[in-house]
Amino acid sequence: MPAQSTDFQTLSRRYTADKPLRAFIRKALGGYYQKRDENKSNFQDWQGARDLAAEIKYEAVNHLEDYLLEFEAKITARGAKVFWAPDAEAARNYILQVAKENGVRAIIKSKTMTSEEIHLNHALEKEGFGVIESDLGEYIVQLREEPPFHLVFPAMHLTRGQISELFEEKLGSEPTDEPEKLTMIARDVMRSKYCEADMGISGANFAVAETGMISITENEGNARLTTSLPRIHVALLGIEKVLPHLEDLSLFLPMLATAGAGQTMTCYNTMYGGPRQPGEPDGPEQMHVVLLDNRRTELLADAEQRDALGCIRCGACLNVCPIFKNIGGYSYGTTYGGPIGSVITPHLRGLKDWKHLSAASSLCGACTEACPVKIDLHHHLLQNRRNGVKASPSPFEKLTYGGFSVMMGHPLLYRFAIKIGRFFQPLHDLVNGTFLDPLRAWTSSRKLPKLASTSFQEQWKKERGGEK
Amino acid sequence: MNDGRSLILKRIREALRDNPAPHPHTSHSQVEAETHTGGHPQRDWLPKVGETVSEQIDLFSTISAGLKTEVHRVANLAAARERFLALSKENGWKKIGSHQHTDVDFLLTGCTLPIVRTDLGYTISDLESCDVGLTACEVLVAQTGGILVSVESSGGRALSVLPPHHVVIARTSQMVPDLTASFQHVKNKYGNNFPSFMSFITGPSRTGDIERILVLGAHGPKRLSVLLVDQE
DSSP: OOHHHHHHHHHHHHHHHOHHHHHHHHHHHHHHHHHHHHHHHHSSOHHHHHHHHHHHHHHHHHTHHHHHHHHHHHHHHTTOEEEEESSHHHHHHHHHHHHHHTTOOEEEEOOOHHHHHTTHHHHHHHTTOEEEEOSHHHHHHHHTTOOOSSSSOTTTTOOHHHHHHHHHHHHOOOOOOOHHHHHHHHHHHHHHHHHHOSEEEEOOSEEETTTTEEEEEESSSHHHHHHHSSSEEEEEEEGGGEESOGGGHHHHHHHHHHHHHSOSSOSEEEEEOSSOOTTOSSSOSEEEEEEEOTTHHHHHTOGGGGGGGGOOOOOHHHHHOHHHHHHTTTTTOSSSOHHHHHHHHHHHHOHHHHGGGGGSOOOOOHHHHHOTTOOOHHHHHHHHHHHHHHHSOOHHHHHHHHHHHHHHHOHHHHHHHHHHHHHHHHHHHHHTTSTTOTTHHHHTTSOOOOOOSSOHHHHHHHHHTTOO | OOHHHHHHHHHHHHHHHHSOOSSOOOOHHHHHHHSSSSSOGGGGTSOOOOSSHHHHHHHHHHHHHHHTOEEEEESSHHHHHHHHHHHHHHHTOOOEEEOOOHHHHHHHTTOOSOEEEGGGOOOHHHHHTOSEEEEOOSEEETTTTEEEEEHHHHTSSSTTTSSSEEEEEEEGGGEESSHHHHHHHHHHHHTTOOOSEEEEEOSSOEEOTTTTOOEEOSSSOSEEEEEEESOO
């Protein structure tokens, strides 16, 4: 069993046992459900909007080359530099090179999961560049030296008390239990950082082919400051973020806000088409757009699961997932948690080490229903299970299911097995759940149902004789 | 230098060629052609917007109230200036950030406070110490309670986000029904020569990162006021 799988089991057990944390997360999500449903109901037809969003993404992903080239040509014409990074290392090296060539001293970042994926902060710090996360939640987890707990709500696992203690320890601030005061402490720290930074790194929620723009969605204004004040702007995004038309945003921006945080619109939805243009009063002198593959093309090659590239990282599937709600964000051990993470991680990081995530699902389908771009998440989890078995078959499972199949296909054999079972069950009771129990994976936390003393068929025969 | 480009494009081409899409697909352009809303099918599904300007202003105001955007409806520019001066007094502003624009300039006539004009060149610390950023905008969006600002309309990138209070001067004729209409507005106005920055501002800066509790003024303005002038 790969280490990732063992770690997953250990961590899920630990987090599931943490009842206060589970209650805390349920409470945090309660408000989200209510706001999300309110906003969905304002749509004339949320399902129609989902169909259209899926359709637009399908078009973009299935003509990825055309749209990427169009995007590149348009944004390059406006003075941005586009760098194509086949893997994480290429992306890291390019950003490091830009920082070195320009004598960068301080770097500020706005929230980008793609940079988590390529471990950018670590690489920059190793080369001596100070990096500050400006998004409040990201800043909190950065101070704790933790990865984000959730795609959209990075610090949702922490109480205000924990955050106050953290700020007291790291920033020397006075303790407080008011979220507002805590937010203002971070605001004050960050103000000077924006002014000092000479490089701003952002992600992007969308790239628009038609006009050569990237679009960034945020609530705090930190991404706007990150992309306005420093003299260099680096935007890091996956190749799948491209949309054909500017008007497509009029669908995706409200849908992302509704699905992601239960908002009508996120506070700032900003479109950037290049660095500061001639005649403009401010903005960065340089804009670099890093287009990252990092095995997204492996997912593209899987026609069955290609729609997973349509993901807009709203986090809606995490918020409704019974598994996520109980095991939390850290058990997965992946950049992208929850159902979407379990679907794409085996493609991005290898099936062998990550196929166990396909079992982190009750197959209830809540994720699929929540997804604004209609990714068939729970079926993809099943497909990953199938692919996992195909890639490394388990002889024991094969034998078990083979035997079961033979038994179920032969009534005589079935009846015989029932009789034998009745005889062996009391013996099994003696070892139930112990290390001697061959079924202990199941019985350690569940009761094996008792076989009836007479089967339905036997009762029928007895009561009604030979009657058909 | 960038061999990655040809490598990625090759991978994409092979992935799509060797593994064609699993089901027949109506293309986006077909979907557009089939709808009755002039090629913008999203309008059939997104929240409904009234057709008249007054309905749209009402919707904008209702959504703004929910977002904690302060909307001041005024009859004319003179009344807007009075309101602006009143706000200035109430809040004890000491320094104002602004940019060159007919209506903005009108609001500031006779203003004795120091003014930082971003279009004349500015330092970050000078703008940061302003109590308010006064800007015009491209359009107001009824459907979302949004304000579209751009480098061109609103004095660059930082003026509308760095000072702690953002005041927008707009006319009712700038109201558009939805996001689609605002994209059409910028396309008509700029052709292919877009400003390098455009942003839909939907309420004052906010965060819910601590226990999902709403706090205003995370990094951007804590307050957002719209002076909406009832005039073409």
